[in-house]
Amino acid sequence: MKLLTLFIIALFSLPVCAAQLALDLGSGTRTWQTAELLQHPAAQTLHIVDDVSYKRNMTYRAVPLAALLEGIRPGDHLQAVALDGFAAELAAAPLLSQTGAKAWLAIEDPAHPWPPLGAGKRTAGPFYLVWTNPLAGHISPEQWPFALATLKRLSPVAQRFPALLPDPALALNSPINQGFALFQKNCLACHRLNGAGDAQFGPDLNIPYNPTEYFGADFLKRYIRDPQSLRQWPQARMPGFAPSVLPDPELDQLISYLQHMAKRKVTPSSVSVWSIRPSDPRAQ
Numbered sequence: 001m002k003l004l005t006l007f008i009i010a011l012f013s014l015p016v017c018a019a020q021l022a023l024d025l026g027s028g029t030r031t032w033q034t035a036e037l038l039q040h041p042a043a044q045t046l047h048i049v050d051d052v053s054y055k056r057n058m059t060y061r062a063v064p065l066a067a068l069l070e071g072i073r074p075g076d077h078l079q080a081v082a083l084d085g086f087a088a089e090l091a092a093a094p095l096l097s098q099t100g101a102k103a104w105l106a107i108e109d110p111a112h113p114w115p116p117l118g119a120g121k122r123t124a125g126p127f128y129l130v131w132t133n134p135l136a137g138h139i140s141p142e143q144w145p146f147a148l149a150t151l152k153r154l155s156p157v158a159q160r161f162p163a164l165l166p167d168p169a170l171a172l173n174s175p176i177n178q179g180f181a182l183f184q185k186n187c188l189a190c191h192r193l194n195g196a197g198d199a200q201f202g203p204d205l206n207i208p209y210n211p212t213e214y215f216g217a218d219f220l221k222r223y224i225r226d227p228q229s230l231r232q233w234p235q236a237r238m239p240g241f242a243p244s245v246l247p248d249p250e251l252d253q254l255i256s257y258l259q260h261m262a263k264r265k266v267t268p269s270s271v272s273v274w275s276i277r278p279s280d281p282r283a284q
Contacts, residue, residue, distance in 0.1 A: 018110050019126030024152035025071055032068070034126060037107045042067045046104055048132065052144040052239070053117060053124050060106035060114075060130065066096045068105065077156045080129060083147040085200025088129075088189040089157055094137050101137025105148075106130050122147070140246070141239040142189040157184050161196035164188075166260055179257025182250055186241065194266045202238075210262035212255065221251055 018034040037043065038061055046062040072078070074093035081087050095103045108114050108125025116123055124146035131139050158165055164183075166176045183193070190202035205211060211220055223230045226240045246254070 019108075021105075021127050021148060022150045022152075023068060024150065025069065026153045027071060030070075034107060034110065037063055037105065037127075038109060040067070043107070046106065046130070046132070048106075048130050051130065052141045053128070053146050054115070058114075058130075060104075060128070061109060062104040062106045062130065064098075065103040065105050065129065066098065069095060072096065072153065076153055079152055079154050079198065080145040080148055081150040081152070081198070082145050083149045086145055086147075086189055087198040087200070088142055088145045089184050090143060092153075094139070094143075097137065101134050101139050102132045104130050104132065117146075135244060138245075140186045141241070142186050145189070157188065163194035163196040163266055164261075166257065167264070175253045175256045176260045177257075178250075179253035179255070179260075182246070182254045183257050186246060186254070190238070193261060194264070205258065206261050206265055210258055210265075212259045212262055220255060224251060224254075 020034070021032045021037070023030045023032065040063045043061055043063050046060045048058045048060065050056070051058040069078075069092070072092050072095075074096055076092040078090045078092055078095065079087055080090055094101060097103075106124075106128040108123060108127070114123040114125055127148040128146040129144060129148060131137070131144065154160065164180070166174075166180055170176055187193075187205065188197050188199065190199050191197065191205045192199055192202075193205045193207075195204060195207060211223075215223060219230060224241050224246070225243075227238045228240075241251070
């Protein structure tokens with residue numbers, strides 16, 4: 001037992017290796033090495049208050065993300081993919097903004113690694129998308145992808161995954177369509193629905209059952225607000241969505257979308273088979 005303990009301590013004491021970040025923005029892939037980013041002319045020391053992943057104030061060496069997004073326009077759509085399969089769907093406009101909420105790429109220096117995210121867990125490195133003044137941009141916790149490996153420009157979610165779409169007869173400003181937008185922002189990074197999506201962990205939210213079919217509405221709202229208040233699990237990684245991030249009217253819209261999609265299921269035979277790696281730290 002003592003030898004095992006010493007081995008674990010030694011493992012997490014090893015220096016962080018230099019890494020690379022791939023940016024595929026539509027005109028070829030640009031790969032950034034850790035050293036290049038640490039020496040980027042725009043790099044600076046950044047203080048983050050109440051960091052989403054570490055749950056405390058943190059200090060990073062970081063580059064404004066807009067400085068790396070060459071050729072990207074506000075109307076574009078990006079996807080941030082992490083090493084563990086987390087796939088955050090991101091509108092480009094907030095990432096490019098220079099006022100209010102501002103996006104930064106935090107870079108982990110191999111000589112000065114960040115602390116682990118928890119007991120037995122790795123750090124948020126090698127790259128981590130963080131925000132200053134996030135409340136000004138209504139930034140969701142899912143828009144803070146850590147262990148970032150790739151950032152790429154893609155078509156919008158509605159074009160890539162028609163199985164996610166609500167009934168086309170609905171008005172564009174209906175609560176259900178507004179809930180669909182919230183689903184993309186807050187849920188699609190971890191979950192698929194009707195087998196559609198790029199996330200590599202987290203259960204499908206419609207197949208075989210939609211959460212509105214097995215959670216009463218009040219309990220589902222409570223679960224989204226504070227998952228551990230209903231289902232305690234030491235390894236659970238789903239964040240709670242506070243009213244400051246997901247106000248009550250928006251939570252109602254999100255649930256309206258889920259209730260609507262419970263009636264728009266695809267047949268199980270048409271759902272692509274995918275698996276959850278047991279080692280994924282954010283698996284729900």
